[in-house]
Amino acid sequence: MSAFEELYRPINNGSATHPLTALTISAIGVALYCNIKRQPHIALQRFFSIIAITFTVARILEVLLSSELTHYFVPFQEVVSEEVLAGKHNSMGINTAIMLCGLGISILLSSFKRSISSQFVASIAGSIPLVSFLGYAYGIDGFYGEMSMLTAVAGFALSLATIFLSANKGVMRALLSPHIGGRVARYQALAGYLVPCLFGLLVIKSIVSNETSFFGIFVIGVCWFILIMAGVSAFFTELVDGQRRETLKELTRMATTDELTGLPNRRTFIERVELELSRAERVSLNLWMLMIDVDNFKEINDTEGHAMGDNVLKAIAGILKSSVRQIDAVGRLGGEEFAILLPDTPLEGARRVAESIRSNIESEVIKGWTDSYGPVTISIGVAKAGINDSFQALLDKADEALYDSKHSGRNKVSFDPKSLEINS
Numbered sequence: 001m002s003a004f005e006e007l008y009r010p011i012n013n014g015s016a017t018h019p020l021t022a023l024t025i026s027a028i029g030v031a032l033y034c035n036i037k038r039q040p041h042i043a044l045q046r047f048f049s050i051i052a053i054t055f056t057v058a059r060i061l062e063v064l065l066s067s068e069l070t071h072y073f074v075p076f077q078e079v080v081s082e083e084v085l086a087g088k089h090n091s092m093g094i095n096t097a098i099m100l101c102g103l104g105i106s107i108l109l110s111s112f113k114r115s116i117s118s119q120f121v122a123s124i125a126g127s128i129p130l131v132s133f134l135g136y137a138y139g140i141d142g143f144y145g146e147m148s149m150l151t152a153v154a155g156f157a158l159s160l161a162t163i164f165l166s167a168n169k170g171v172m173r174a175l176l177s178p179h180i181g182g183r184v185a186r187y188q189a190l191a192g193y194l195v196p197c198l199f200g201l202l203v204i205k206s207i208v209s210n211e212t213s214f215f216g217i218f219v220i221g222v223c224w225f226i227l228i229m230a231g232v233s234a235f236f237t238e239l240v241d242g243q244r245r246e247t248l249k250e251l252t253r254m255a256t257t258d259e260l261t262g263l264p265n266r267r268t269f270i271e272r273v274e275l276e277l278s279r280a281e282r283v284s285l286n287l288w289m290l291m292i293d294v295d296n297f298k299e300i301n302d303t304e305g306h307a308m309g310d311n312v313l314k315a316i317a318g319i320l321k322s323s324v325r326q327i328d329a330v331g332r333l334g335g336e337e338f339a340i341l342l343p344d345t346p347l348e349g350a351r352r353v354a355e356s357i358r359s360n361i362e363s364e365v366i367k368g369w370t371d372s373y374g375p376v377t378i379s380i381g382v383a384k385a386g387i388n389d390s391f392q393a394l395l396d397k398a399d400e401a402l403y404d405s406k407h408s409g410r411n412k413v414s415f416d417p418k419s420l421e422i423n424s
């Protein structure tokens with residue numbers, strides 16, 4: 001063994017890293033380096049990846065055509081020839097050629113922003129040195145062929161570096177995610193590689209020693225492994241999905257409910273009204289809208305502060321809710337304005353509901369206010385949906401009636417005159 005031989009043949013009389021392999025690995029290394037810099041040298045990156053592809057394709061053709069194609073440009077060819085004559089292994093194996101060719105193609109694809117394809121090709125290339133490692137671990141030389149341990153280590157490192165070129169896309173992005181899905185996937189990927197490799201050892205052991213119990217352990221082990229992986233996946237998927245469902249529920253509640261009173265907000269109320277209006281034969285459905293406004297509410301705020309104003313609004317919301325049927329809708333339109341929708345209600349019913357709400361609120365004792373300043377009152381405007389009424393048209397009619405209540409002394413229920421005509 002020459003003084004330098006162990007540099008390219010770490011295992012005595014084992015496989016060596018051929019000069020062409022070393023050259024190609026260097027080309028791939030430089031191509032990757034071109035991307036590391038803040039300003040990537042795309043042209044150089046493509047140049048070196050094409051060099052790597054050319055070298056490896058030449059080697060693949062050489063094997064297929066049984067020629068000496070690479071002998072013309074490979075340095076140290078005399079040393080290699082001497083070694084071969086002496087019966088030592090020294091050539092770029094077909095597995096090494098495919099691996100390095102794949103890495104060259106992957107870097108080239110990445111330079112054209114074909115990230116997903118680049119990742120895919122690099123992972124196939126990266127699986128070749130992994131097979132070689134297994135070959136060395138299991139003592140099966142067919143697994144590594146002419147790939148030296150050194151080449152396998154370099155190939156694996158380069159594969160990882162190449163895959164990381166497009167780490168912000170596709171599968172790699174998901175695997176590297178800092179969130180729970182990514183964290184679990186990383187552990188699963190690691191276990192998904194290491195555990196079957198250990199199982200492989202059991203199979204080899206059972207073949208070598210002809211011991212069937214090893215094979216039994218292998219089979220049970222595989223079953224358990226699959227079950228555990230599926231269970232862990234299901235557990236975390238449910239965890240994440242459960243959190244997502246809760247968040248969605250909370251967001252929906254926040255988007256549809258008025259925070260202070262817990263009543264449907266203006267948007268939700270409008271949706272409900274539009275749904276009722278869109279029903280056919282809406283006239284015969286007898287759809288009424290009550291517009292409710294707290295009288296002199298500003299005074300409450302100004303006298304006892306906003307917190308008291310909020311308490312009053314909450315108390316009123318509670319009374320409104322408890323004064324109507326399940327099928328009726330109560331909403332807070334904003335400020336001290338509320339609205340109620342009464343579907344399928346005759347005129348007398350609408351009148352009764354409006355009047356009872358007005359008197360219920362007047363007789364409600366609101367702690368901190370009623371005892372010192374007298375009852376809180378509301379004004380109500382009532383209107384009935386006519387043919388082709390939009391939400392706004394119905395609201396406008398109820399609002400006009402409300403205006404009448406306000407201007408005839410407050411604490412009153414007024415009907416839109418046209419709604420009474422529709423009814424007669």
Ligand SMILES: Nc1nc2c(ncn2[C@@H]2O[C@H](COP(=O)(O)OP(=O)(O)OP(=O)(O)O)[C@@H](O)[C@H]2O)c(=O)[nH]1
Nearest residue numbers: 293294295296297298299301306307309310335336
């Ligand atoms: N505390 C509290 N006050 C609110 C809220 N939203 C609106 N307001 C107040 O409600 C008051 C409404 O006052 P105005 O529109 O003048 O009506 P009003 O004093 O009730 O008079 P009339 O409607 O004519 O009887 C304003 O002072 C608003 O700041 C709320 O969520 N909480």
